[in-house]
Amino acid sequence: MSDLSHTLEALKEKGWLRVIDEPLDVYLEIPHVAYVEIKRSDSRVLLFTRPVDKARGIAFEMPVVMNMFASFEITQWLFGRHPDELAAQIRELLHLKPPEGILNKLSFAGKLLGLASVPPKRLKGEGACQARQFLGRDASLDRLPILTTWEQDGGPFITMGQVYTQSLDGTLQNLGMYRLQKYDAQTLGMHWQIHKDSSHFFDQYQKAGRKMPVSIAIGGDPLYIWCGQAPMPYGMFELLLYGFVRRQNARLVKSLTNDIYIPEDVDIVIEGEVDPSSLRIEGPFGDHTGYYTLKEPYPALHVTAITTKAKPIYQATVVGKPPLEDKFMGWGTERIFLPLLQTTAPDLIDYHMPENGVFHNLILAKIKPHFKGHAKQLMHAFWGVGQMSFVKHAIFVDESAPALTDYAAITEHILNRLTPKSLLITEGIVDALDHSAPEALEGGKLGIDATGEAQTPTCKVLEDDVLLEKVQALYSDIIALKQYMTHTASPITVIQFAKTAPARHLYDALFPLREHLRIVVFVDEQRNDVANPYMLIWRVVNNIDALRDVWRGDFIGIDATNKSAVDGFVREWPDDVTCTPEVLESLRERGVIECDAAFIERFGLL
């Protein structure tokens, strides 16, 4: 079993661990270091040996580990195999049929016996995670180096908590990874969103008027936390996936003050109960969309016990703008879940979620179309299945397309096949974190069918400065213009303007230039750089709601500006997540981080 301290020793030997002995503050400093590190091309796991809370004069005993999934290489090593290998095994199991012939029968039995490692085992007695026990008033969250990541955050948050829950009748177990806000020494906010399994369990307790037991584990084998974020179907305990990937049963012990079982080798366990009769305001929190999620009511947990290993390590992550640790965790999930997705979409060859699409905002899918409308059929299948239904924008190509991860080639392939007719705009559920839909939880969906034949380019492309001048002659307040992929049938023109009226006015004003335009993306003056396509894609797929913001006239218009009363938008529009300049500067001066102006610009740090 690879517990956290053994994992760290092995990472150190491999040169994949950076140990930082300088005392650093749990308020902003430690998260800022991890945020910068994960964006580097050679990012490593970080161990902060001396976390402190400067404001309260506390030096914590336990170290903080961050960026555990720091790279593709480290993630593959943590899995023990390439995720594609695991996917192949799942595919084989899904197609198992009772065989004929003695040799085939033996190999069939072998495969089934291999599955004996899948179910978690419940052990008797206490586990290593219960070496130190704090009950009653001693069960204080102040013992833990809980981080405050961003200036506008509502407080400190546990960001890598494995949340273990069970259904009211005790027949179903669940492990989910949800952030947890520390309100005080004995109260945590439970940010399980409405679509998630623990929220369904919570509904059962609420209806029955019963308190809900919850245990939160931190640390242990890093695969636990990966399993916690994996989109397993409702009713399937994520630790079954753990047993399958690790080829070893998860070994569980009972919590001290409730009936929830947790892995015996985790570093820290927070036990408690949720009173379903009252909710508390949770947030704001700088989230993995790169925006703050707004204040919302969520259930709160009253802590009844904290137990730890003899020498516990506190694990955390930092979220914000991409790339983040979830790029590497998500890669594992994407690969391993392909065969399962193929059971509901059999003609799906492959799919990919680019990191700057923050997973639910953009998906690329390669299919083998057999009939007219096949791509559209699969779009609806995606939007109707589990957590895949959060995806806002889905682009479908056929088997003639290049690899989905070859971004330049795949973009060219798509743009050569895209016409206003290739767009399907509809409605569905959206991720609870989505800020752009006119109402929370429901919003526009955009599907692009790029499975057809390549179009002949007809756009009369002008130089950027010539086009800019013509646009400026038609509309005031234009700041910058840049065209991309001008050699394709659908060049993309990005126009930045100082927004005082809806972008639709500018789109309409561009009508005389229609022979020079195919796709026009509008961005506003705030923190956008028309020469930074990585962050532009992030911005566009975050900010648009296809029903409102995509226009199919003589050319396609996409309004990626921030929305406000000017647009008739009545929800609060959140801020981008940005670093605190003084914290970055101070860490740079002390030599804890290296990041120059180009790096800051490239990833929208400020």
Ligand SMILES: Cc1cc2nc3c(=O)[nH]c(=O)nc-3n(C[C@H](O)[C@H](O)[C@H](O)COP(=O)(O)O)c2cc1C
């Ligand atoms: C870093 C990170 C943070 C997350 N935070 C939350 C969160 O606060 N709330 C939530 O509902 N899901 C969050 N998720 C997504 C869930 O972990 C994921 O949807 C998981 O499959 C939920 O499990 P469940 O379906 O068993 O509830 C997060 C994922 C990651 C990678």
